[in-house]
Amino acid sequence: MDNVYIFDTTLRDGEQSPGASMNIEEKLRVALALERLRVDVVEAGFPISSEGDFEAVKLIADRVRGVQVAGLARANHQDIDRAWEALKGGENPRIHTFIATSRIHMEHKLRKGPDQVLEQAVDAVRHARRYTSNVEFSAEDAVRSDPEFLCRIVEAVIDAGATTVNIPDTVGYAVPTEFGGMIRDLVERVPNIHKAVVAVHCHNDLGLAVANSLAAVEAGARQVECTINGIGERAGNASMEELVMALRTRGDQLPYTTDIDARYLYPTSRLVSLVTGLPVQPNKAVVGANAFAH
Ligand SMILES: [Zn+2]
Numbered sequence: 001m002d003n004v005y006i007f008d009t010t011l012r013d014g015e016q017s018p019g020a021s022m023n024i025e026e027k028l029r030v031a032l033a034l035e036r037l038r039v040d041v042v043e044a045g046f047p048i049s050s051e052g053d054f055e056a057v058k059l060i061a062d063r064v065r066g067v068q069v070a071g072l073a074r075a076n077h078q079d080i081d082r083a084w085e086a087l088k089g090g091e092n093p094r095i096h097t098f099i100a101t102s103r104i105h106m107e108h109k110l111r112k113g114p115d116q117v118l119e120q121a122v123d124a125v126r127h128a129r130r131y132t133s134n135v136e137f138s139a140e141d142a143v144r145s146d147p148e149f150l151c152r153i154v155e156a157v158i159d160a161g162a163t164t165v166n167i168p169d170t171v172g173y174a175v176p177t178e179f180g181g182m183i184r185d186l187v188e189r190v191p192n193i194h195k196a197v198v199a200v201h202c203h204n205d206l207g208l209a210v211a212n213s214l215a216a217v218e219a220g221a222r223q224v225e226c227t228i229n230g231i232g233e234r235a236g237n238a239s240m241e242e243l244v245m246a247l248r249t250r251g252d253q254l255p256y257t258t259d260i261d262a263r264y265l266y267p268t269s270r271l272v273s274l275v276t277g278l279p280v281q282p283n284k285a286v287v288g289a290n291a292f293a294h
Pocket residue numbers: 013170201203232233237
């Protein structure tokens with residue numbers, strides 16, 4: 001009950017950092033390091049986005065063991081079919097499908113009304129379930145979505161078979177008390193929520209990604225999405241090493257566990273820095289060169 005799943009998206013969201021692209025051998029090296037670190041889920045890429053991403057997801061799904069391998073897909077059949085094509089050789093593949101649920105994204109990006117978005121989400125989850133029982137749904141831009149609608153779509157996708165529901169702070173706008181409250185509300189209001197794991201995916205635009213993720217865990221989330229060194233779009237994602245070490249160091253305040261073998265956090269941080277070419281700032285918490293220099 002109090003174990004928190006670690007979902008690593010270094011190879012998907014992390015790779016979207018400007019200048020961080022990795023070749024297929026580098027991606028496999030990172031995936032094997034994540035396997036050794038004992039993360040629960042490796043999000044290996046977005047198979048329909050390019051031939052290279054497809055090949056990388058396929059190679060990682062075929063080679064990595066003891067870890068779930070996820071592939072990202074927009075909420076349509078073509079994306080989901082392509083994701084499955086890449087994932088199907090894996091030991092425990094997960095299809096991760098998403099659609100935006102905030103008014104601004106629905107109106108301007110999708111040009112759809114809430115009912116159409118809900119219908120598309122349900123259809124996508126049902127389609128993914130034909131391939132695997134391990135399906136994650138993400139409500140993109142959840143933090144800026146209408147709370148009533150968010151509850152409605154979460155309930156509907158769980159009914160359709162989603163086993164993980166992710167509440168992302170896509171634009172890195174939330175603050176911890178607010179975000180924890182959102183998760184608590186969702187857990188209290190969605191009647192079938194116990195049938196799925198609640199996940200969070202926080203961006204670091206205000207430097208709050210780790211704090212927001214921990215507030216969500218206290219409110220009932222049991223999967224956190226994060227990256228090594230906190231790399232990712234714009235200011236990045238929640239940093240895995242900070243999340244894991246906060247939980248380990250402050251178990252008195254945060255009584256939750258992870259399966260991460262913390263001995264491998266530092267070598268994995270070095271490897272990701274090496275293959276992405278993104279240096280780790282010296283004062284970075286946990287893995288920076290000066291972090292233990294006092
Ligand atoms: Zn993201």
